[in-house]
Each structure stands twice: as C-alpha cells, then as structure tokens.
Amino acid sequence: MPIRPFVSSRRALGLLGAAALATAGFAGAGASPASASPEAAHFGVKPLHSTSQGVQAQTTRATSTSTLSVGSSGSQGVVSPTPKVYLVFWGSQWKNDPAGVAPDMQNMFKGLYGSQDTWGTILDQYCEGVAKGTVTCGTKGTHVQHPTSTPLVGTWFDNSAAAPTNATAAQVAAEAVKAAGHFGNKTQAPNLNAQYVVLSATGTHPDGFPNSGFCAWHDKTSSSYGNLAYTNLPYVPDTGIDGCTTLTDGRALSGIESTETHEYAETVTDFWPSIGWNGGNGEIGDACVNLDSFVKLSTGSFDLQGLWSNAANNCVTKG
Template sequence: MRTLRMAALGAAVASALALSVPASSASSASSAAPSAGTASARHGAKPIAGTARPALAAANTLSLQTAGKTGVVSPAPKVYLVFWGSQWSKDPAKVSADMQAMFKGLHGASDTWGTILTQYCENAPKGTTKCPSTATFITHPSSSILAGVWTDNAAAAPSSATQAQIAAEAKKAAGHFGNTTQTPNLNAQYVILSATGTHPDGFPNSGFCAWHDFTSTTYGKLAYTNMPYIPDLGAGACTTFTDGRLLSGIESTETHEYAETVTDFWPTDGWYNASGGEIGDECQDQDAYLTLSTGTFDVQGLWSNKANACVTHG
C-alpha cells in the first residue's frame, strides 16, 4: 500500500516471519525491531505477509494525483544499484550479480513486462485514468536501464539503518555518480541494497519486503528504494512461487518497487487507486518468470488500466 503502518500488520506478519526467518538469524532480527518512532508511512511498501487485491475492478483503476510536468513519473528510467557497506564481502545468494543481470536485460523486445508501464504518464490533468496524446508518457527502454553500480564498501553500513540513513546513502550515491543537479535526477532511481545479516529500517520485523520514497537534497529530489537482503528470509519469502528458488523473492520485490518508482516517482504525486495503492500493491498475489537476454527472473504482476486487470506482460 502507499502507506504501511507497522502495527497494522499484526499477527499475519508475525506468522509469516515465524515460517520464513531462519533460526540462525531469529535472535539478530528480533533485536532490530523498530521503535515506536519508525511506525510512520513507508511509500510503496511490499509487505512480507502479502495482501489480496481489492474485489472491485473500479477500485483498482489507477488515476493521476497531480498535473505536474516533472517528478510525477519517470519517463526514461535509469537505475543505479548501490551495494551498501563492507558487509557485501559476503553475498551467499549472489544478489549482486543477479540484480545487475536483471536490470541489464530489462529492455527491448524480450521485456514484455516493462511495456505495461508505457500507458502511464505525467503532464496530464489531475484525475486522469487514460493519458491524452499530449501527455509525457513513460517510454519503453531500447537499451539497458542500468546506469551505474557502486559497492560502497569503505566502511560498514549500519546494522539497523534508519530511514534517514538510507536516504543519506541515496544522496551519497547521487554524488558518486555525478548526478548533482535536479535534471539527471528526474529519471534516476537509487536502489540501496543492504547486505546479508543487516536490518534496514527494522527489516524483517517491521513487516515489509522493501519500500521506496524520495528525499529532498542539495542535488534536488532523489527517488530511492530501501532493499533489504531478502534471501535471508529463505526461499518463498516475498514471492508467490514455491519452487525453492532463493532469488525469486528479491526479484519480485525489486520489480514491484521499480515499477512503483517509475509510476509514482516522488510519492505521492503519481498514479494511485481509490484505496491508496500503487501499480504493484494490488497485484502482490501474482508472479511470473520473464526470460531476458541476461537470464530468467521473477517479475511481479502490475495493474493495467488498459487491461482492467493485473498482468505480467503489456
């Protein structure tokens, strides 16, 4: 949902964690439980426990929340992967290679999932559900959207980073990549990936797989994602697949967050449904494997106004 309050997850999350968190990590995870001050909204949060889509198609329809010309969507998406902290010397699930391969391949004719996004736009009237021809549409990339990769390993990342620390790392990354004005940051999204054994924003006890947001900086507003090391939860977490593939959960989650960042770049200016959900929120019960030139990856279903349904291809 657009807003996720940790207390609202209740027993469902506790049950999911009991089933999915390995015994060896349970004690360290419990020590990372969020304080009362972290129960605020997290935009685009994908909950570990999962939720069902709304029953009525009319409630699912996404509409434009503002008539802004920039910062509403990301017309030409660029992804920057930031592997935060010296803890990335250990990567037992091979997340780094997997995330790079996924974004290197997510373009062109083989990417039939990304084409779902091209029906959405900015520079259109507030309340729009079908973009007019005069709007600025999200474009389908013809080449890799992976604009940069940085392993920031000069020091250890915080073991339980706060939202403010994650946002600060996004600013640090923008500086590292030379994106120091608003213009390049109108399409850049910074995915802050935390290493195995860490608990960014209270993960996993805070109940989410990941979330996205923006932060205001001297470089302009920056879109970023808090991406924990989901394989720490074991196979089957944060995905509907039950085939035991360990990387499916983080792929499903990152495609959820990527699509929501592209269609709601600076929350909450972009596309939402009547329940306050973004493009991925109502389709968390749907996953599919997508074969790209760089491998096969788990992509989460997205809501399509055009199809009036959750879909995994455009």
C-alpha cells in the same frame, strides 16, 4: 492490500492496517544529515507473508477499484519518463553474498529493455503533465518510455566502511544522496529520472527488517542535489526460500526479484510519492502482490511481479 513479501509505502501502510507494521519504524524518519531529508513515511510497501499465504492469495483477483489515476497535474516528479537505475551495494559486508544477489540484480536490470521485455511495456501507458485525476493518457502528456537499452546505468559497491547493522530510514536516504554525488548527479535535472536502489547486505536490518513486516520500500528525499527517488532494498533471501514471492520454486532469489520489480515499477509511475499514479489499492504494484511470473529476458529468467494495467483493467505480467 493483501499481505505479500516485504515492501513499503505510505499508502500501503494505510491499506494494510496490520498491527505488525505499526512497529516497523515507519513513523517519520527524522531529518538526519542536512543534505538528506526523507519523507515522514514510505511508499511501495510490499508486506511479508508465508509461503502458504502466498499460494492461497494466488486465487485473489484485483478489481476495478484498483484503477490508477494521476495525483498531480505536474510535469516533473509524477513519473520517470526515461528510467535510469543506480544499484548501490551499501557497506563492506557485501564481501559476503551467499545468495548471489549482486550479480542477479545487475543481470535482471540488464534485461529489462527492448522487445523481449514485455513486462516493462505495462508502464508506458502512464504519463505526467495531464490533468489531476486522469486515468487514460492517450496521446496526451509525457509518457514513460519503454527502454531501448538497459535502464541500469550505474553500479557502485560502497565498501569503504561497514554499513550500519540497523540502519534507520534517514541513514538509507543519506546513502542515496551519497550515491547521487558518487555518480555525478548533482543537480535536479539528472535526478528527474534516476532511482537509487540502496541494497543492504545479508545479516543487516535496515529500518527494522525483517521484523518490521516489509520486503522493501521506496520514497523520495530532498537534498542539495534536488529531490531524489530511492529504494530501501534489504537482503530479502534472509527471509528464507520463497519469502517475498507467491511462487514456490525453491529459488533463493525469486523473492528479491519480485520485490525489486515491484519497487522499480512503483518508482517509475509514482516518482515522488505520492503525486503519481495511485488507486484504491495503492500504487501500480500494490494491487497485484498476489501475481508473480517467472519471465525469460535476454539475460536470464526472473521472478517479475504483476502490475496493474488501466488498459487491461487487471493485474498483468506483460503489456
């Protein structure tokens, strides 16, 4: 997998093989609180690259080795059939948001639905409840449904105290569990589609960011509320303009938009990693980290990362 701005995934780590990631803190986060038990490594890794590397990488094309197949015949936790996103702005440090990440992330998700969102329609070809190894769902199984209204169903500024300056992976997982309780998702049923995006404020360094070589990662954690899908999303603008994106548009927000759409799509299609959809180059976003596109939604224009489509046999930015 080519190196692209920050992202994390156990499969991606194996594909990257980069020495820089060896010290990223990806060796298992220990069990932490009794209510949260994060996995030993993380998924959806979006690696960091320089602007010049990103431009050169635009010429690289994914191949058929990127074809995704489902890793389990399970009917739960393989995909998120009706995606629901909860944005968790962690810590009192969010009183300082120089790039305007908080409103931008909310506006982006408020536009990821309906007929104008042709990017999100890439996801509805993938399903759960089919034989392990399936590459084409057809009419079988339970498919991801393209949202008819915003998938953003909750936003929480957890600002009663400061978040750790150098949060461990276990602490990020614990914050996701705390968020599930805050939103009232206290059984497994609502958490079969909920993904908790834990956003850290500028100047903080969750799981070693930015020196650990990733833009963000997603994973699952077990808890008293069931298995929870969550994302560790650092303050990507701290990497500088054009960090974590192959675009060179000079926008401070492009990198975090690209990063989070990578994580969102991979969470939807590999909900409890890694029993969902994977291929020779990783999850749905891993093969396509070289493809970004500035896309107009009903709520504005955003940098959306390309995704692998089995139907198109290529990286695409629309279904």
